[in-house]
Amino acid sequence: xxxxxxxxxxxxxxxxxxxxxxxxxxxxxxxxxxxxxxxxxxxxxxxxxxxxxxxxxxxxxxxxxxxxxxxxxxxxxxxxxxxxxxxxxxxxxxxxxxxxxxxxxxxxxxxx
Numbered sequence: 180x181x182x183x184x185x186x187x188x189x190x191x192x193x194x195x196x197x198x199x200x201x202x203x204x205x206x207x208x209x210x211x212x213x214x215x216x217x218x219x220x221x222x223x224x225x226x227x228x229x230x231x232x233x234x235x236x237x238x239x240x241x242x243x244x245x246x247x248x249x250x251x252x253x254x255x256x257x258x259x260x261x262x263x264x265x266x267x268x269x270x271x272x273x274x275x276x277x278x279x280x281x282x283x284x285x286x287x288x289x290x291x
Contacts, residue, residue, distance in 0.1 A: 188254025
């Protein structure tokens with residue numbers, strides 16, 4: 180039975196328990212788990228190595244045992260959309276007074 184894999188966004192400490200190459204532990208933010216072929220109990224992670232302030236210093240691909248990773252902070256849960264049907268990162272521009280709202284998918288129907 181293998182250890183659970185970290186998820187994208189997790190803050191992890193990678194030390195000697197995760198891989199012998201890390202004599203001094205480093206802190207990393209997981210970008211993704213790479214689907215490369217590995218030995219059982221090992222995985223490749225795409226991470227940002229962080230400095231003491233928590234800022235990204237370098238992007239790295241590291242080969243580790245998930246059982247040896249120390250998850251310091253789990254990935255934040257995504258927030259729910261604030262408006263029905265509109266992603267939270269889409270901004271609506273103001274309309275001129277008296278202009279009807281644009282409807283998606285109608286194209287030039289009704290115009291002749």
